[in-house]
Amino acid sequence: MLSHLLWSSAPSALDQGRTPYVDALRSARAHVAAPFFLPGHKLGEGLPDAAAPILSCAAPYDLPELGELDNLFAPVGPLDEAQRLAAEAFGARRTWFLANGSSAGVIAAIVGCVRLAPPGARAVLLPRNAHRSAVHALVHSGAQPVWLVPEIDERTGIALGVDVHTTLHAALAEHGAGAACVLLVSPSYEGAVSDVRAAAALCAEAGVPLVVDEAHGAHLSLAPGLPEGALACGATLVVHSTHKTLGALSQAAMLHAAHTPRPAGAIGAVYAAAARALALDAAVSGALESVCSSSPSSLLLASLDAARHQIAGAGARGPRELRRAVRLAAAARRAFAREPLARPRLVALPAPARGVAATDPLRLTVDAASLGGGYALEAWLIENWGVYAELASVDHLTFVLGPGTRGAHVRLLLAALRGAQACEPARAREAARSRLDRTRLGAVLAGSTQLSTPRDAFYAQSEAVPIEDAIGRASAELVYSYPPGVPILCPGECVRAEAVALLREVRELGGTIVAADGELHTLLCLAEGAP
Structure with a gap:
């Protein structure tokens, strides 16, 4: 039954002590005698x-999608089991593994919601300091x-x-x-955690899916002292950079679909809710x-x-x-x-405060x-x-602690910062010039007029x-400082003097600006007369 797929109360048959894909990869490597498949280095011999x-x-384990290793986009074997285990471990209804980073998850989540939206529902409500992948999603979807x-x-x-209670509510x-x-x-x-629970309630009341870019929060909810994660707070789709704060390799991430609350009332409502959830999965x-x-x-x-497995297996050491x-x-913090x-x-970021429900204790910003x-x-x-x-x-500067952090690392950080204070390493640049003009930053984060859609x-x-x-024209490019990859100019946005000044200021103070012209002599704008 359709509803059984989402709300079955049967006990889980999954064993979190298993590592189905790791085991399949090890077995496949042992079985290969003559690798006439790609990649060309052939189990490392041609590196x-x-x-x-x-x-x-x-390299010997850098194998393609052999039959015994399953297919990421149509999994029926070890990948399917591995993803179901991850969904259970993180409290999701469904989990997709991502080998293209959390950026791919953010794009797919937004594009999927736009694909599924009713005719005419083409708006995406998002913070002006969202990651550049969110802007790529706007380009991809036409939202x-x-x-x-x-x-x-x-x-x-x-x-x-x-x-959430003012800005999101009004929007x-x-x-x-x-x-x-x-x-x-x-x-x-820097570790500011939003009031996702309140946002989820507002979005549910409005009938709008809530996507949370929790790239920096895969560890939330997993140990005492950590704030609650977005899945537990009722978000619809949640993206994790599993490599950022857990033990996966760089570029390895997950996209989770949250459990759907079972509607009260007639069986028709139950089936309709289940159908919407499965349609979102497909999108x-x-x-x-x-x-x-x-x-x-x-x-x-x-x-x-x-x-x-590291955070959910029997006797797991991750927590x-x-x-x-x-x-x-x-x-x-006590040493400071x-x-x-x-x-x-x-x-010390304020919490709770406007825009902050809690803070991640594993972030140290000086x-x-x-x-x-x-x-x-x-x-x-x-x-x-x-x-x-x-x-x-x-x-x-923001320093991030994680499962692999050791006491020696922290002691070295503290000693280095003491040394910096004693040596005053940056006397070559006046301290007064080091601060960003907050008025300009605030003006840019307030957004500008969209003269056309990003797409x-x-x-x-x-x-x-x-x-x-x-200045005054529509930007044709995405311009941002990296890290953190937050756009200063978005495609279709009216270029304002504050944005130009901020770009120059960040670059002059040592930041990296990603733009068509990295020297910032020119900007790409819509050609005169272009629609």
Whole structure:
């Protein structure tokens, strides 16, 4: 029965102690005697000499989609079991493995919702500081963005989440009838967790799916001291970068469909809800095929199976390692509190507050302005101590702890920051110049007028114009700083003086700008007369 697929109360027959895809990959490798299939290195025998020292151990398992390894887009064997195990472990109704990163999951989730939306429902409500993959989804789907302005912490200038009770509530009241979905980003790069539970309730009332880009939150809900994850809070679709905060390899991610609440009332309502859920699954699956490789890496898929086992198998050490990371982060915070003058100031985001329901304790963000800014401090830490941050911005550095973090790592970080304070590594750049103009940042995050949809602007005839002459015209390109990949200009958006000034400022202060003209002499704009 259709409803049985979604609401069966039968006990699970799944064994979280199994690693079906890892086992299948190991078995397949042992069985291959003559590899007349792709890839061309043939189990590592043909690896380039320069790469052999670092790839020779993994290359024998770099296998294509052999029959015994299943098919990612039509799984019936070990991949199907591995994905069902992951869905159970993370509390999802269905899980898709992604070998193209969480970007592919964000795109597929939005495109799937747009495909399934009623005629005329072409709006996507999303924060102006969403990841660039969300803009790619707008281009791919042809949807019209409704930008949600995130809150900004007044003390630090760090962008937080969207305030659900005011900003999202007002946007749904105005645009809900024409909305294909709502996208929220939670947690943020610096660890601000949105009120997903309240957002899910608002979206359910409006009949609009809620997609949560939880790329930085695959670990949430998995250990004491960590905030609740989006799946537990009622989001419709949730994207995890399993490699970011768990044990998978880089580029390995998951997309989850949440359990559908069983409707009360007549059996017809139950069947209708089940049909909608399965239709969404089909729409998302189709979208994934359009943005994912037809040759997924067996190594990445195996790492996803193993990462799930690490947090859910019998005696799994993943939760223990996350608990240890929480303790180490707490110890680091105590050290900062004891020696406030011996290192840069630790940023404490407000929580709860507008746009923030909680914060991820595994993020440590320091104010680097007194040492010449985040870019200068990052370079000094790398050169002198081998300490690498996850995110450098104009004013801050963010360090992320995870299952693999050890006490020695944290002690080295603290010692390096003490050394930075003592050596003042960034005297070459005046501290006063290190701070980003928050007025400009706020203006950009407030969004600009969309002169065309991102899709129309992306495919329209364009021309490179001097950057000053671009002001007032429609951008034909996506321009962003990386990391974190948050757009400063979106296709179809009116170029404003504040955005141009912000781009120049970020670049002058050491940030990387990704644009057609990386020197920022020109911008691509819609050609005069282009629709």
